[in-house]
Amino acid sequence: MSTPPLLEIPEILLLVAHFLPQCTLLSCTSVSKLWYQTLRPLAWQEVHLGRFASRQPFLKTVLKHKDYIKSLHISSNSFQDSSLSPQTWKTVLQLHNIQSLLIEKVSFEEEYSIYCLWDLCERVERLEWSLVFIASKSDLESRSFSHIRELHLNGDFTGFDEVHVMSQCPNLQSLVWPSGLYWGKPIDRFVQLAAKGTWPALESITKANYRTSDDQQALVLGSMRRVTGWSARVFGPKSFQVLRGHWATIKTLELSMCRSSATTAMLQEILTSCPLLEQLQWGLAHAADLVSDRPWACTRLRTLKMSVMFRHDENESLQPLLFERLSELTALEMLDLGKPPIASTWEDADDEGNNNDDTASTLANGIIPFKQSVDLRVGRGLEKLATMRSMRVLFFQDTTQQMSRNDVAWMLTHWPKLRAVNGKLNLDDDILYDLSMLLARTGVCYYK
Template sequence: MNLILDPPTKYVSDSKPEEDPFNLIACNPSLVKLSIIRLKGYFQDPFWDAVSKLQSLTTLHLQFVNIVPNDTFWTVCRNLETLHLVGTVFLGDHIVIPDQSFPRMRSLSISNVDNLDMMKQVKFLRQCGNMEELTWRGRCSFQALQEFTQDLVQGAWPKLESFDPGFNIPHPLLAQIFGGMRRITKLFLTRTTIKPSTFQYLRPHLDSLVVLDHRGSTGPSSDMLREIMCSCPNLEELRSGSIIANDVLQDEPWVCTNLKIIQVCFLFDKSRSNADTHRTIFKRISGLTQLERLQVGGWSSGPNIPFQESLDLRLESGLGELANLKHIKCLDFFHTVQMFGEEDVRWIISNWRKLEETLGCVHPNPKERDILVSLFKERGIKAV
């Protein structure tokens, strides 16, 4: 059972008796998941004593709350498999991480936790030796990151396979992290650039990658992205940046046929004809038969930049190659210049029966756009 406590403006004195967290917890002794969001005033010794009595509790999510991390709080954590601390404030002048292990902890998220410095966070991480998933965000000091990396290389977390750091990692440390992880299935590098010298340490993990998210930073080069798409048979989610279209299309086939989400902006040379390249890309995408979300949006370039953004999503450019993609739920082409016609929209509606929304401008002319958007909305498809 999952209990979510999220009345943003309520305090204890304002709550009805049946809404008091103590009563809610007492009435649900078999709770497995407990989420506490934006509540105030409940999180001292008596509260953690009540939570500690939940024998089945495996997941605790604390978001934008103030807590007093007493001994009972850490006892609660000792029995958890999943702990998410998001925007949490630790109250107290001298926060102490107890010298104990947290053997059941599998998934840990520490995001912008106040009054718990990074070195103490590293100490806590050390005590979660069976950790499999780590999301770690905040102002990370180089010393803390260096010690974390050294611990990882020395085998502190042999089961860690999902890593989501919300800060930039220097290339030498990133290479050591890749080399120190025995297996990587999920990798989120939204603040860190992968250079060719670092990419070689990621290569041994390409066969096991399921999720690769590289938005928000300089993405991998065209050569790296081509290698990823040709070497990751288990990849289900790929989020990257802008890629020069011709660089990605070489003779090697894309083996990532399990992809459900792809976010790549293909860039085309304005000085040459791109008709064949468009159709070839559509043919490659047509092999991704499990695809649910197709995102080809990019950024708006000025007239002096020698590339045009992303795919031309029209039948005359090869859109018809995607008729076998029967699971598409979202088509995203934000920040691209599209010139849809009625025949293109009707084709999309007829062939992609699971489509729920389109994101982007379907036509620069307002009158044409209104007509096309109305066609989508008639079928219950959200068009933005």
């Protein structure tokens, strides 16, 4: 029987390096010549440059390793006086192999800096910006960002037409647009451009905050040949009908802000029709609608955010069935059963059209909890979730829980990857303190 060959030292270094942060990798390159030669390509894949960056490398050192740099992060710690020096831009323009560009808190006011920005955008496949100010559209019309496949625009205070930038990305596949939080011509023009086929490869729009009608949502969806990700503040029958044709490919659905326009029937169809779904964000859901006869198809879910509502006296009968369904989500990493973003109390939820006749009870301390929340205790169904070995984050904010040490210990035992818990574990402050200390001692971040 032959003995397998031993790994060479460079191979071992590279295997270990993939688990180390970049700052550690950079330090490791100074250990020896062998370590330097082996780790240099990996250590210099990503560079952070900025006038106020705390660990800004010397520009000469950056140029020395320019062939290895694939990801560039340009930022400042303050939006005030955040323009970069001409020497920094000259260095950046010599990075010919970058594929990803992240810019935050940077002001582009001089013509030269704006020219440099668009020049970089023409090279990269992934562009993300946040809190970026661009003084003019100078030189933008003549540009084509044909390499960009993934675009994250979180402008907030840009004062710039982000739709114009999108229109220069003919091969765009993924759009993340949390800053589109306004009505008017930019949004209307975005819908018009999509309907005209401006982005034939576009298949994912997520974190979208822009407000449109159901008709407009249907137009955008109708322009997409394949949909893998979708986010909306409005989700009505027309857009749902178009999305139906993409159940086989959809991986991300963010619909927690859709209020009453997202119906129970829609939720049931999504749960039972989307085999590749990995992330689902919903608003309020009635427990009875989650335990229907049809089995869930979305067993690949990694993130589930959903506020579950029980009517009076339903917990005993429906909760075991609900936990049984949840136990099928063996890949789940994040479970949020807390308060929905669309309602401050259950009375608000009723106003949103959820057809609940019950009245919310007020606790002695003034907290208005869910009428009847999911009871996260052993003996009430929690033990069924032992299948969720990948669970990392559990949220149940503004629900009423009565957990004991036994319940928290069960989570720590059966969810070995658990890293964060958010929600009031128990209404008794002394018990709550004891349970929070139990979590803290095992390295789990807890906040209520």
